[in-house]
Amino acid sequence: MHLYRKKTDVATRPWRRKSLATAAWSTSPISSSAIQRPSNTVAKTWPSCPRTRPKTASEKKGGRKKASVACLELEENLREVVRDHTAGDPMREEAVWTYLSPPEIAEQLADRGTPVCADTVRALLDELGFVRRKAQKRLAMGATPFRNEQFEKIARLKAKYLDSDNPIISMDTKKKEHLGNFYRDGRLYATDVIETLDHDFPSAADGQIIPHGLFDFKRNLGHVTLGFSHDTSQFACDSLSLWWHRYGRAAYPKAKSILLLCDGGGSNNTRHHIFKEDLQRLVNRIEVPIRVAHYPPYCSKYNPIEHRLFPHVTRALSGVVLKTVELVKKLIQRTHTSTGLKVTVGILNKFYETQRKATDRFLKKYPVRFDDFLPEWNYVIRPASY
Secondary structure (H helix, E strand, O other): OOOOOOOOOHHHOOOOOOOHHHOOOOOOOOOHHHOOOOOHHHHOOOOOOOOOOOOOHHHHOOOOOOHHHHOHHHHHHHHHHHHHOEEEEOOEEEEEEEOOOHHHHHHHHHHOOOOOOHHHHHHHHHHOOOOOOOOOOOOOOOOOOOHHHHHHHHHHHHHHHHOOOOOEEEEEEOOOEEEOOOOOOOOOOOOOOOOOOOOOOHHHOOEEEEEEEEEEOOOOEEEEEEEOOOOOHHHHHHHHHHHHHHHHHHHOOOOOOEEEEEOOOHHHOOOOHHHHHHHHHHHHHHOOOEEEEEOOOOOHHHOHHHHHOHHHHHHHHOOOOOOOHHHHHHHHHOOEOOOOOEEEEEEEOOOOOOOOOOOHHHHHHOOOEEOOOOOOOEEEEOOOOO
């Protein structure tokens, strides 16, 4: 018995049937090179093959028609539903919105005899110009006299300081943060569930952090001073002093003045004499005059630090449970952007007294030099004794 099958010549080997198309080919022992297979050109012209036959114009228009086309009453019913449940802006007729969700609209359309799913409702709303939007804080709460004039003055001051060796500093205080196992908005990559307290009572906190921010407009650098007491004018001036001695003096060795941009409330209130006295003490220490320009009321969002620094700091802290001061400092130091923003952090572990009043000696001499136009918002503080 042979352990292997005897090989046969290729020319005499019987051919197996490959497919239906080759069923007519004989199994006769002919050479494989002599077999005539149908060419691609011939296959495309076969009228009996539906896959290769070219489609006619009517066959190309396949697929299901749009719901609004298949049912002419659907769009009209949708307009009626939206019209009955629509609010708008009394000052802008073109700005309207509906407070119904797509599933709720679908239910009302079904009651009108045109049932569709929520996804179809979303597509129809998009055709009507309804897009999911979020309210944006853009409108000022009140009209302020000389608002535009103050913005023009600030623009002139910024242009003047940009062409000099003097710094432009934007100043403000960020929202206070409580230390402890409290919930924070945002998401993190984690291997397990992050559990926090179900209530954010300040009494359960291990302390609070007051982030006071300074933004170097010319160098695109931020500085955040962490305080633990109160947001006072003395704390704001100490934060500015800390920045100047650590970074500002070396970055601006030829500085003859500092342009300080800030809003008109909080620790740098335009009507508080104590803020001006604390600034006077700071100027006497650093021996560099400070030109102050306040933004008009209800315009604090235009302060550069509000959109150049604070949003990125918020993103760096997003989702992280702030339990220690060291963690907060580390996260803020990581703040950066693709345009080169970097942030330094300092700590002022000092108690700041509230409800302080300006001294009678300062009020009597009042060495602050106010501008002739809009003096409440624009003034210069130079080294002076009082």
